[in-house]
Amino acid sequence: MSEKIIYAMYGDDEVLKSSAKKLVSNGVNITEVYSPFPIHGIDPIIGVKPTRLGIMAFLYGLTGLTLATIGMYYFMVVEWKMNIGGKPNFTYVENILAFIPISFEFTVLCAAHGMAITYLILNRTLPGMPAQNPDPRTTDDKFVMEIRMSENEKLSEDTLEALLKETGYEELEKKIVS
Amino acid sequence: MEFSITKKASNLSRGLFIIGLISIIIGVALNYDSEHFATRLLGSGLANAFFFFALGLGALFFLALNYATEAGWYAVVKRVIESVALYLPYGIGALALVLLTISFMKGAHIYLWMDDHFIHTDKIIEGKTPYLNVVFFWIRTVVYFTVYLLFLRGFRKRSLLEDQEGGTSLHFANYRKGALFLVFFAVFSSTSAWDWIMSIDVHWFSTLFGWYTFAGMWVSAMVVIVLTTLYLKSLGYLENVNDSHIHDIGKWVFAISFLWSYLWFSQYMLIWYANIGEEVAYYIMRTEHFKFLYFGMFFINFVFPMLILMSRDAKRNAGILTFVGVVILIGHWLDVYIMVSAGSLGPNAHIGFIEIGMALLLAGLFIHVLLKNLTKAPLTPVNHPFLDESVHHEF
Numbered sequence: 001m002s003e004k005i006i007y008a009m010y011g012d013d014e015v016l017k018s019s020a021k022k023l024v025s026n027g028v029n030i031t032e033v034y035s036p037f038p039i040h041g042i043d044p045i046i047g048v049k050p051t052r053l054g055i056m057a058f059l060y061g062l063t064g065l066t067l068a069t070i071g072m073y074y075f076m077v078v079e080w081k082m083n084i085g086g087k088p089n090f091t092y093v094e095n096i097l098a099f100i101p102i103s104f105e106f107t108v109l110c111a112a113h114g115m116a117i118t119y120l121i122l123n124r125t126l127p128g129m130p131a132q133n134p135d136p137r138t139t140d141d142k143f144v145m146e147i148r149m150s151e152n153e154k155l156s157e158d159t160l161e162a163l164l165k166e167t168g169y170e171e172l173e174k175k176i177v178s
Numbered sequence: 179m180e181f182s183i184t185k186k187a188s189n190l191s192r193g194l195f196i197i198g199l200i201s202i203i204i205g206v207a208l209n210y211d212s213e214h215f216a217t218r219l220l221g222s223g224l225a226n227a228f229f230f231f232a233l234g235l236g237a238l239f240f241l242a243l244n245y246a247t248e249a250g251w252y253a254v255v256k257r258v259i260e261s262v263a264l265y266l267p268y269g270i271g272a273l274a275l276v277l278l279t280i281s282f283m284k285g286a287h288i289y290l291w292m293d294d295h296f297i298h299t300d301k302i303i304e305g306k307t308p309y310l311n312v313v314f315f316w317i318r319t320v321v322y323f324t325v326y327l328l329f330l331r332g333f334r335k336r337s338l339l340e341d342q343e344g345g346t347s348l349h350f351a352n353y354r355k356g357a358l359f360l361v362f363f364a365v366f367s368s369t370s371a372w373d374w375i376m377s378i379d380v381h382w383f384s385t386l387f388g389w390y391t392f393a394g395m396w397v398s399a400m401v402v403i404v405l406t407t408l409y410l411k412s413l414g415y416l417e418n419v420n421d422s423h424i425h426d427i428g429k430w431v432f433a434i435s436f437l438w439s440y441l442w443f444s445q446y447m448l449i450w451y452a453n454i455g456e457e458v459a460y461y462i463m464r465t466e467h468f469k470f471l472y473f474g475m476f477f478i479n480f481v482f483p484m485l486i487l488m489s490r491d492a493k494r495n496a497g498i499l500t501f502v503g504v505v506i507l508i509g510h511w512l513d514v515y516i517m518v519s520a521g522s523l524g525p526n527a528h529i530g531f532i533e534i535g536m537a538l539l540l541a542g543l544f545i546h547v548l549l550k551n552l553t554k555a556p557l558t559p560v561n562h563p564f565l566d567e568s569v570h571h572e573f
Binding site for chain 1: 446453
């Protein structure tokens with residue numbers, strides 16, 4: 001099934017923000033906004049759900065903490081009771097102070113890497129992946145709003161275009177994708 | 179809008195002061211013939227005078243930090259920070275009074291190095307006399323107090339002048355003086371902590387003790403600033419302060435709690451690992467005789483802010499912030515109490531009428547002075563160059 005996509009390009013993030021507000025109040029569904037930098041306050045306007053990356057960060061951190069604890073417990077206590085600075089590791093709990101910095105570091109390592117990789121995968125921006133943005137200029141100084149006709153069935157193309165015209169875009173592009 | 183003190187608030191400060199005074203009198207009457215009475219009375223005086231002095235100093239530091247970094251967001255809460263910092267003259271008065279009394283009593287078994295008997299019989303103390311002697315101690319103390327007061331006076335003067343004149347020349351003067359204050363404070367916050375607190379455990383030393391004390395004073399000051407801001411907002415003042423400002427101060431409380439915990443742990447772990455006799459003596463006293471209070475205080479000051487203030491919504495919620503703030507304020511009071519009494523009284527220390535009375539008395543004085551300071555200038559600065567940015571602060 002082919003569908004029509006309208007791309008409206010703006011030269012300023014504030015203009016795009018106020019345009020988006022106006023369009024949404026007229027019942028337009030905006031699918032996506034492409035921008036060279038994060039635009040503060042755009043998420044609630046176009047209805048992007050709050051990110052759940054924080055929950056994933058917690059889970060990755062927990063994984064790191066568990067791995068570090070199991071690892072150190074095995075290396076330092078079970079396999080051979082390491083004696084460092086005259087403090088033999090007879091039990092894990094007695095020497096827990098010595099294990100805290102490593103637990104902390106490994107928690108941070110796993111949380112940070114897990115988060116970064118998840119972010120890249122979700123955005124499909126892993127190295128080598130094809131670019132998602134409709135126009136290369138959105139990585140420089142332009143801002144593009146993507147509106148899919150399939151998500152705006154109540155509005156005809158003409159009314160949508162009229163609405164867009166009022167907002168003062170710089171360029172308008174229509175694309176049919178299959 | 180000008181702030182005026184409500185009847186309830188002035189009754190509260192007066193009530194705290196009177197209850198504190200009565201409590202001290204009861205404590206003195208019950209204990210005046212006990213063995214360690216002078217040490218206990220002066221020790222609790224030192225701990226409390228220092229704790230409340232540190233609230234003012236922490237706020238002064240935060241003010242200077244915002245000037246030096248040319249921060250914008252804080253402009254609408256600047257008068258709150260200033261009012262907390264302006265407790266400093268009173269805090270210095272109380273602290274100087276206690277230190278003077280201790281000096282006249284030859285250390286009162288709090289500062290052993292002030293006592294000739296210990297200087298002659300203790301080789302370690304004798305070796306420290308070039309730094310730890312009464313004359314040099316007072317020279318340093320007077321220098322700290324003078325520098326703090328001069329900077330405070332200058333900041334306040336320029337802040338009030340800015341309301342009249344505006345322009346940017348005062349702003350840049352504040353910028354330079356703020357940076358200069360940070361230079362002085364970087365040295366003095368460490369050395370003053372050694373002089374007033376660390377020298378109680380005269381055999382012991384730790385190079386990061388100054389930062390530890392400083393982190394405690396900073397987080398306590400931030401708690402007081404956020405509580406005062408929330409109080410003023412609940413009365414309908416500070417109409418320009420929005421959720422984002424509260425969130426920002428909440429983040430400071432959250433972050434500095436971590437700084438404090440980090441330093442607590444660093445000091446503890448290094449000394450535990452190295453296990454050198456003269457160093458671990460300090461912690462053996464705390465883990466054997468103050469086990470519950472010492473670890474309880476660490477738990478409160480670390481885990482409470484970490485778990486409760488982690489989420490964004492919690493830092494924007496007045497009730498949660500107030501609850502956590504009050505709890506960790508008590509936690510940091512306990513920290514200062516243990517710092518002083520574990521070294522001076524050791525196993526004989528306990529919290530009774532004297533300690534609580536002293537805390538309530540000074541809390542009453544602190545609240546009274548703070549509210550008075552808030553009435554003396556418009557709550558929102560008029561011509562602060564970043565005022566507009568601060569009013570529109572949102573994230």
